[in-house]
Amino acid sequence: MKIRNPHCNSKTPPHISSEESPLTLLVLLLPLQLQVHYYGIPVAKTSAVMKELNSVSGKLTLLAIIGDPIAQVRAPLMINAAIEAQHIPDTLMVPLHVSPGSVQQAIEGLKAVQNFAGAIITMPHKKEVMRFVDSASTPATRCGACNVIRRDQHGKIHGTMLDGEGFVASLLERDIAVRQKKIYLAGTGGAGTAIAHALAAHQVAELVIYNRTVSRAEALIRELSVFYPQVQFQLGNDKPAEVDIAINATSVGMGETQELPFSLMTLNPQSVVCDIIIFPETTALLAAARQRNLRTHSGRAMLAAQIALMLEFMLHGKKA
Numbered sequence: 001m002k003i004r005n006p007h008c009n010s011k012t013p014p015h016i017s018s019e020e021s022p023l024t025l026l027v028l029l030l031p032l033q034l035q036v037h038y039y040g041i042p043v044a045k046t047s048a049v050m051k052e053l054n055s056v057s058g059k060l061t062l063l064a065i066i067g068d069p070i071a072q073v074r075a076p077l078m079i080n081a082a083i084e085a086q087h088i089p090d091t092l093m094v095p096l097h098v099s100p101g102s103v104q105q106a107i108e109g110l111k112a113v114q115n116f117a118g119a120i121i122t123m124p125h126k127k128e129v130m131r132f133v134d135s136a137s138t139p140a141t142r143c144g145a146c147n148v149i150r151r152d153q154h155g156k157i158h159g160t161m162l163d164g165e166g167f168v169a170s171l172l173e174r175d176i177a178v179r180q181k182k183i184y185l186a187g188t189g190g191a192g193t194a195i196a197h198a199l200a201a202h203q204v205a206e207l208v209i210y211n212r213t214v215s216r217a218e219a220l221i222r223e224l225s226v227f228y229p230q231v232q233f234q235l236g237n238d239k240p241a242e243v244d245i246a247i248n249a250t251s252v253g254m255g256e257t258q259e260l261p262f263s264l265m266t267l268n269p270q271s272v273v274c275d276i277i278i279f280p281e282t283t284a285l286l287a288a289a290r291q292r293n294l295r296t297h298s299g300r301a302m303l304a305a306q307i308a309l310m311l312e313f314m315l316h317g318k319k320a
Contacts, residue, residue: 062115063093063314067122070097075120082307107132111155118150118314126190133159142197145190150314163191164198166306176272182206184240186261187249188216191276195249200228210236241266247274253283260285264292276302
């Protein structure tokens with residue numbers, strides 16, 4: 001059977017035979033520009049990875065990513081590439097589109113699936129899923145949210161939060177120190193809260209927190225002060241000044257919007273500007289920072305740093 005790529009003129013691309021695996025063919029259904037370089041992984045490499053998964057048997061260990069919407073997620077391709085690179089046999093990640101009102105049903109159903117190992121939890125379920133896990137790690141409990149779950153051999157679901165640790169790891173991998181630094185954070189949602197906890201745990205000197213709803217920033221500061229009395233916490237505004245790192249952990253900049261989550265005008269030349277948004281990779285904030293010759297750090301770097309942590313937790317229960 002030949003499967004036609006609707007983005008190509010020929011019935012079947014010349015380098016692909018009709019015997020290619022379904023997963024390889026799935027990659028071919030992507031728009032041509034994404035085939036050339038999809039989420040930082042060249043398709044030549046991706047296709048080679050997918051060809052190794054040319055059969056799905058009863059031995060398959062299933063991983064998932066759960067969110068709403070789900071069509072925009074890039075994690076499955078990255079996770080599956082990492083699985084192949086690490087030579088983890090018979091393991092595959094798939095997206096699951098679950099609406100907010102169906103999270104409990106989804107989690108209860110996954111408890112009964114014996115070859116289900118774990119899942120990434122993405123927006124908007126990070127807080128809601130905490131109500132349905134059987135246990136949660138200290139970071140997840142403190143944040144009131146989790147972004148990855150695993151199923152144990154008894155069908156129990158355990159959750160943890162790796163947004164913060166993944167973000168800090170991505171900075172440290174690029175020699176961007178956080179210990180004893182002054183850091184500005186915009187956003188107090190699930191990811192922002194996780195990042196705030198992780199930064200405090202890594203002993204920053206001062207953390208300035210800004211949120212458009214001031215009461216939410218104040219509440220987070222009170223919460224953090226209990227757990228990390230050695231850190232100085234300050235209420236911020238949309239004009240960060242004299243900070244070593246400025247972080248956007250809001251949704252401002254997602255998609256095609258050109259709005260900035262905070263001003264760059266008062267940052268010093270040595271400041272690093274970070275954005276946790278994954279799509280687009282270069283947000284309006286990062287583009288503006290580069291125009292000012294400021295060092296930048298993207299959301300995709302954060303996600304890449306989380307891949308190893310997520311796999312360890314889902315498959316081996318580590319980093320709980």
